[in-house]
Amino acid sequence: MRDALSDSLIDWYDAHARQMPWRVRPADRAAGVRPDPYHVWLSEVMLQQTTVAAVRAYFLRFLERWPRVEDLAAAEDGDVMGEWAGLGYYARARNLLKCARAVVAEHGGRFPTTREALLGLPGVGPYTASAIAAIAFDEPATVVDGNVERVMARLHAVETPLPTAKPELTKLAEDLTPNHRPGDYAQAVMDLGATICTPKRPACGICPWMEGCTARARGIQAELPRKIPKQKKPTRFGIAYLARRADGAWLLERRPDRGLLGGMLGWPGAEWGAEAVEAPPLEAEWNDPGAEVRHTFTHFHLRMALRVAEVGPDAQPRSGSFVAANDFRPSDLPTVMRKAYNLVTG
DNA sequence: CAATCGTGGTC
């Protein structure tokens, strides 16, 4: 039974696998082409909680700029954070650099080849370790992401809500994992979840697992997996200060490595909270452009007022430092900060 | 271990 299910899914994948820049097509894989572990790792980290559509361009840009893990390990922190800007979850970028440097310094520039060893790398957790082990090194490791959780919950009609059901769903996924072509199988389950066994209105009519699916038989597939309802997001308020010198330099600060937007460039200002707090980074005639930045983070909404000033050549900021126009790329800013920039200059 | 951590697309 187990092999019948995995075989039918592999057959479906051979015919329907989506092409992605980091993926070796099943036909090429069968012909002996092996994916580059660096590519697999980079793509899997980028794909954490992030859509394929959003990752594609970032993956290609990173690979063009840093073709090998040694190149990435030698990169400047600020360059990597700037290249990651806009993709979100910036701890991933900090861990990406730590991981690249660990692979070069501690593993001779070769990624560890087992799930167990991969788990020791920064930013590589249970999912990513399994994905790299299976896809790059043919280890029959089980990947459990949101797709797999949904597919397993439906296939076996698990009604326990997430995240409580996670261990049970993991066990069910492990029992299905074949020893043959584990990398293609892992990608096949995720493709199935992404294209057919979708969160809403799953396309059961064309699903290779339709006949084995308990939730489908009971007509409850669209209700699974159940989830514990999330809390409503509170709203926080803040003020961003955009100071520009006559030579075109902007006053920016590098945010501390921990916490929200850690390691990223941003406009100076007090911490965001229940009320907006005025905290100009230097003495100047601050103007209020009127417009406000609205942005939603993972667990709160932000409404950010703006202050703009033209400052003299000798201005001495209390925080941050002026970045020359030639060294400033708006694309280096995280999205919330770029919204402020666009409003002021736009 | 529950909370933290981004963003863009979709319905």
Added chain:
DNA sequence: TGACCAAGATT
């Protein structure tokens, strides 16, 4: 417009 969702990891 707002809630949900996406190939999770860390503390």
